[in-house]
Amino acid sequence: MLKGIPVSAGISIAPVLRLTHETAITQAESITPVDTTQELGLLSKSVEQAREQLEKLKEQTEEQLGSEKAAILSAHIAFLDDPAFVGEMSALIENQQLAASTAVSQVADQFIALFESMDDAYMKERADDIRDVSRRLIRNISGGDTVISYPEEPFILVAWDVTPSETLQLPLQHVRGIVTAKGGATSHAAILARSLGIPAVMGAGDALMEKVDSGSLLIIDGTSGQLIVSPDTGTLATYQEKAAQEEKERQLYEAIKELPAETTDGHCVHLMANMAVPEESDALIESGVEGIGLFRSEFLFMDRSTLPDEAEQFAAYKHVAAAFGDKPVIIRTLDVGGDKHLPALALPQEENPFLGFRAMRISLARPELFLVQLRALLRASAFGRLLIMFPMISHMEQLREAKRLLEQAKAELRAEGIAFDENIAVGMMMEIPGACLQADVFAKEVDFFSIGTNDLVQYTLAVDRMNANIAELYSYYHPAVLRLISQVIEASHRAGIWTGLCGEMAGDPLATKLLLGLGLDEFSGAASVMPKVKERIRSTSLEEAKRLAEHVLTLSTVDEVVQYLKDRAL
Incomplete structure (x- = not known):
């Protein structure tokens, strides 16, 4: 049994879809001075592509989920206009002759380290927003796909971490839960999971990615933070009963939702x-x-x-x-x-x-x-x-x-x-x-x-x-x-x-x-x-x-x- 931080209540039972992110965004790569103009151009183009992608995703999110959930993407767009963020990347390309992708990686690592060193949980988890934006920039530079393909059947998403934009792109009709090795209750992904009613457990640690494979049956308890991989018959029956009871309570609460606390x-x-x-x-x-x-x-x-x-x-x-x-x-x-x-x-x-x-x-x-x-x-x-x-x-x-x-x-x-x-x-x-x-x-x-x-x-x-x-x-x-x-x-x-x-x-x-x-x-x-x-x-x-x-x-x-x-x- 694994355990993480419960961030969105609910019990869910479904096969795992494991999403693998690169642990190091890119290899450090030096360039010659004559390539500097080209790399600056790649960075500039990547930033504009990212802005267009985020604006489009924001528009889609507003239409499907409402303006509140789309507001998270405004913060990501703001990073693209921050001279301390993108400007530092340009400076690394010019002054240290680094490849555009390497410059993005190094600046992102600096910002991530800064946020993660803070004691405050909300500030610490803003590192996820930096990861989200920097991954998008690097995929644009390398020509990679920024859209993830999901199965058309129920699944629980398991990943090292899940960025806010990835959470917004999840197929709500099929996703039954979210589990991550990193993150916590105040991350934007956690906030979105709660608002979307998706059971979620975060901060489960390195063991999560070592013990959970795609296709494995997984039980997640978003109230206790417990995770059970490949449950035996008895455990599965117990949690199916708990899930059924939870649904009964949900229906009861739905029935009294509009009634006064009297x-x-x-x-x-x-x-x-x-x-x-x-x-x-x-x-x-x-x-x-x-x-x-x-x-x-x-x-x-x-x-x-x-x-x-x-x-x-x-x-x-x-x-x-x-x-x-x-x-x-x-x-x-x-x-x-x-x-x-x-x-x-x-x-x-x-x-x-x-x-x-x-x-x-x-x-x-x-x-x-x-x-x-x-x-x-x-x-x-x-x-x-x-x-x-x-x-x-x-x-x-x-x-x-x-x-x-x-x-x-x-x-x-x-x-x-x-x-x-x-x-x-x-x-x-x-x-x-x-x-x-x-x-x-x-x-x-x-x-x-x-x-x-x-x-x-x-x-x-x-x-x-x-x-x-x-x-x-x-x-x-x-x-x-x-x-x-x-x-x-x-x-x-x-x-x-x-x-x-x-x-x-x-x-x-x-x-x-x-x-x-x-x-x-x-x-x-x-x-x-x-x-x-x-x-x-x-x-x-x-x-x-x-x-x-x-x-x-x-x-x-x-x-x-x-x-x-x-x-x-x-």
Whole structure:
């Protein structure tokens, strides 16, 4: 049995189609000075061909799958216009007398190494976009085929990696799953797989290509990440039964997709989705969620060496706001630092970055940067129901300064005659214990809270959530964490505002009844798990959930909490 990173839920059973990519894009090949003009011409022609190919693929994708999925290709086209990318290739041809294909390979390797060296997962996986563009350029230079031929029968694609353009060209009527040796959950290929509903497992390692051959029967579990090659009869029967049960659940969730998240005694809460990139809009709308509970705006800042200007940010925020119409879209202002690095800002190295210069601390230290984002957000608010959320607030002074800058941005737009939502709601993340203990004070100055349990657990329990050596200590079921959550919700309700939760806990069905009983107003998690959360909500009463939560708050250990919930909340 092999195992990888589960990136798109679902069980699939089908024969393997193994796609082999060259591990080294090309051999280094020197040329004589007299060939330089010819090689520059080959590179220029290849770039123009790639642009035409990508524009055509983008047009086809827009027609067949929608503009959201086609937007990924715009980033690839932008690489072709980047002087730091194509310009460096030309420089290598001129200065080092390299063949065009070798120049492409060397520059691509430099960019790939740069991205893969970054700690942030989203940035790390932008290396796939470089691979995609560079492979296309080299195939054009060599005269190779840029279109892959697929069988007209069901198959699971197995490859070292799969580029976004290759994912978009898959025959949806036949592909049953995607498995790669490299990659992860935030790659564009993974995002596309989720939006297309294709079960996928990525990052399975070198053993994948050693043990899996074309034609082999393969079982993939996109929820657990398990891969079973050539299963025996018993295993095959077990997974066929699981797949059938999964299909029954899918049909059940489809039946309740448009129904409210309402308890048996008539209490309604809101189910939202977390969102990383605009390309996910179509799939999230289709999933039936009521809006976006957390849109991570840092995606605009992280895949680049320069900061996005107001126009670019406005276009992105407007696109998402307009796509969701009257459904709420909560956009969190820039949250970088900690485990998320920003090349354009050249942030200092810190011994303890999670307690250092990050998120709102950066925004307030760079008001000129923050004002650009606030202006873009306000302008986008005229095109949908947009809410603004400030991250990593620990001091009241920070919140008040952020609100002052927001008012300054509003005044500037009024003076310029630019429309925006004058009554735009403003909230804050509750992810620092100190802020939670002052929830009653903060509640008087914002319109809503959103509890970020991922960081709240880390800061409350002094546990690095990225450290495998102490992973067993990290749990949002710790009684101290639950008491903070309860305190925040109670304080918000006393002040007449609502509280949401946008950490992993929101999508954990075991926690649903507990959070409901604690009074949570909004759940925001991965769209793939929210149907199960809705089913839990619709099968219980608020009074029953309150009794359960009241007892849980008297328990002393994580094990006691988890066991009690397993006995009574499922």
